[in-house]
Amino acid sequence: MKKKYGNIRLSSSELGKMLLASQQTASRLLIRMEERGFIKRVLSGKKQNITLEEKGISALYEEMAELSDLLGIIENFSISGTVSSGLGEGRYYVSKKPYVVQFSEKLGIIPYPGTLNVRILPDDESKLRMLRANEGILIGGFESDDRTYGDVKAFGCKIKNVDCAAIFPYRSVYKDIIEIISSEYLRERLGLSDGDLVKIDFTIKN
Structure with missing residues (x-):
């Protein structure tokens, strides 16, 4: 999932006037x-082509x-994507007691062991970026068995009126997956299989 942002051509003088x-x-x-890695510049005559970098x-x-x-804006929006099989790590991590306790206390969810992975549609990339940029609910990391488990950012949501939470581990390798x-076991509860389209409803209270 890749989208090009902010590709413009202008001179320093033009920017100065703006x-x-x-x-x-x-x-x-x-x-x-x-x-600082925010933009990429390519000189072209008296002007330069400027593209926003990921940072x-x-x-x-x-x-x-x-x-x-x-x-204090309250945002209601939906993000759509397709059900996808993950790497199988979700079951291991969400079953860790320190995470489970925080999920229960902060989200009101005692999670089924495992996660539902949703690969976001390209048209909803901007919504995913905005969601990730919000503060969310912090699920603190911890140390156990001589290893460190990182912080997780969470957001309450619904899929077909079933209460859920979207979680974003700070160390996640996923960029286009929620x-x-x-x-509940969402695949069974909602009758979902890989490739099925789902809509995730969010309400972000800032």
Whole structure:
């Protein structure tokens, strides 16, 4: 799942006029943004082609989430995707007692051992980015058996009116998949198989 963002062509002078700043200030700003990995620049004559990098895209969504939080905006939205088989690690992790206790206390869910993996449709990529940028509910990591289990960010949600939670481990290898936990075995409860289309409903209260 890959989408191109922010591909524009302009000069430092043009950017300076937009920012009500000098050409030199605009040029320094672009250089700093490139050095920090927010943008990629390709010089083309007196102008330059500028593309947002992944770090820059994430930063913009984080700013949007902070503005929503500041304004107290309540967002209702849905993210759609297809059911997908995971790596089998969900069952192991969500069954760990320190996680289970927090899922119960903070989400009101004692999870069925395992997660429902939903591969997000490309058209909903921006919604997934916005969701990830929100603060969510922190499920704290812990140490056990001489290893460390990382923090998890969670959001309450529903699939066909069944209460669930979307979880995002900070160390997750997934970029376009939402892992869903529920007190019920969702594949059986909702009659789901790999490839089936599902809609996940969220209400984010900032």
